[in-house]
Amino acid sequence: MPTAAASSCVSDAVNRRRGDLVELSHSIHAEPELAFAEHRSCAKTQTLVAERGFEITGGVAGLDTAFRAVYGSGPLTVGICAEYDALPGIGHACGHNIIAASAVGTALALAEVADDLGLTVVLLGTPAEESGGGKALMLDAGAFDDIAATVMLHPGPIDIAAARSLALSEVTIRYTGRESHAAVAPYLGINAADAVTVAQVAIGLLRQQLAPGQMVHGIVSDGGQASNVIPAHAELRYTMRALASESLRDLESRMAGCFAAGAVATGCEHVVDEMAPAYAELRPDAWLSAALRAEMVRLGRTPVPEEVEASVPLGSTDMGNVTQVMPGIHPVVGIDAGGASIHQPAFAAAAAGQSADTAVLEGATMLARTVVALAESAEQRDRVLEAQARRPS
Missing domain, CATH: 3.40.630.10 (Zn peptidases)
Structure with missing residues (x-):
């Protein structure tokens, strides 16, 4: 034809x-x-x-x-x-x-x-x-x-x-601490929500050093359940993007440090899970x-x-x-x-x-x-x- x-x-x-x-x-x-x-x-x-x-x-x-x-x-x-x-x-x-x-x-x-x-x-x-x-x-x-x-x-x-x-990867970051009464014995708690805050501050500071085409955006998907309880569990979801996969791998490595910073600063444990294939x-x-x-x-x-x-x-x-x-x-x-x-x-x-x-x-x-x-x-x-x-x- x-x-x-x-x-x-x-x-x-x-x-x-x-x-x-x-x-x-x-x-x-x-x-x-x-x-x-x-x-x-x-x-x-x-x-x-x-x-x-x-x-x-x-x-x-x-x-x-x-x-x-x-x-x-x-x-x-x-x-x-x-x-x-x-x-x-x-x-x-x-x-x-x-x-x-x-x-x-x-x-x-x-x-x-x-x-x-x-x-x-x-x-x-x-x-x-x-x-x-x-x-x-x-x-x-x-x-x-x-x-x-x-x-x-x-x-x-x-x-x-x-x-x-853009190349993309998505992760969930879960912080685990220890509950305690926020007024009676806050010193017995390990605050997972604080870990989230530290991680997000670190990410905010990192943005100035991101390479051209790299970007990050995320949400707090769990920040605790009650204001008078030190939260033992908190969760972030973050998306990372870059012009190419190689640049994305570099960004992922730097973001991993920010996520870890929240855990180190507060004494929490943390786990980073991929949400889907990159x-x-x-x-x-x-x-x-x-x-x-x-x-x-x-x-x-x-x-x-x-x-x-x-x-x-x-x-x-x-x-x-x-x-x-x-x-x-x-x-x-x-x-x-x-x-x-x-x-x-x-x-x-x-x-x-x-x-x-x-x-x-x-x-x-x-x-x-x-x-x-x-x-x-x-x-x-x-x-x-x-x-x-x-x-x-």
Whole structure:
């Protein structure tokens, strides 16, 4: 099938399913579910591809809300990641309903040309991106082993073709001291809340010496239960970010000293636990990003200039782990949120608005046409297949 015909075919396929895709986005948005508990959203994301004849495997990597849906048997296997977890308290303020619906649209469109282009299309349901690292867990469990390249998109306030992200790790720090009456015998207590205070003061002083791109943010998740009891237990949760994984490791080491300082100063014991797998920084594939950029422009979008893409402030994603292993992209598709950005209530409201619906449809079209371009370029097809063959088994 010629390039123009295949590209037109996938565009038409998305347009034919526009009602179903928008309905899917709105349905997921209306019932937000948190990390690893996205049971309704996971099931909804599978419905349309199941009807199309995709072979679905649930419980991937031992995760109840992860799945693989496969169509075709061509030698070039391309993955499309669907996210569907929401945020505590503010629902789909990161627009994962848009991600899931656009991923389904991409998969359905590529199914129309899979046989002609020698494709195997794999839709991956990836839970717990906000906290938990579903993709990292699935990657480690081998769910991506047969995939040569992976694509997905993310909504945001602007269009970014070759989006970057920060490396990230999250930890819980638990301090254990000894209770005592705060007035009768405070000298018999060991104050775990004081350990938290010392640690946070140390972190505040450390901020001046953080390297460019490094940042830390956290909360006190347990500071005691009664004001007249010296608290024996207190807890912090901290997120650390950096431009690259190597810089993140350095930051983690310095933060460990701050956490220890709280324990040393107060006499508490302390334990630091990782909350989830670390997220690596995104490494967008240059060719796929250029193809996606061309699709953005074709649809009348205005992606940020290439020379400033790396400087646009972004968060972190477990898709970074995937792009460290294989060619992949994670573009940002802009929606009108009235000036709001992700993780704000106004963005959650906008994620079910008209521009969000447009992002679902145009996003699916852009991703599908980018995969078509990859499949029809002998040079690029060989490149990703050869890279796959070189990956450690």
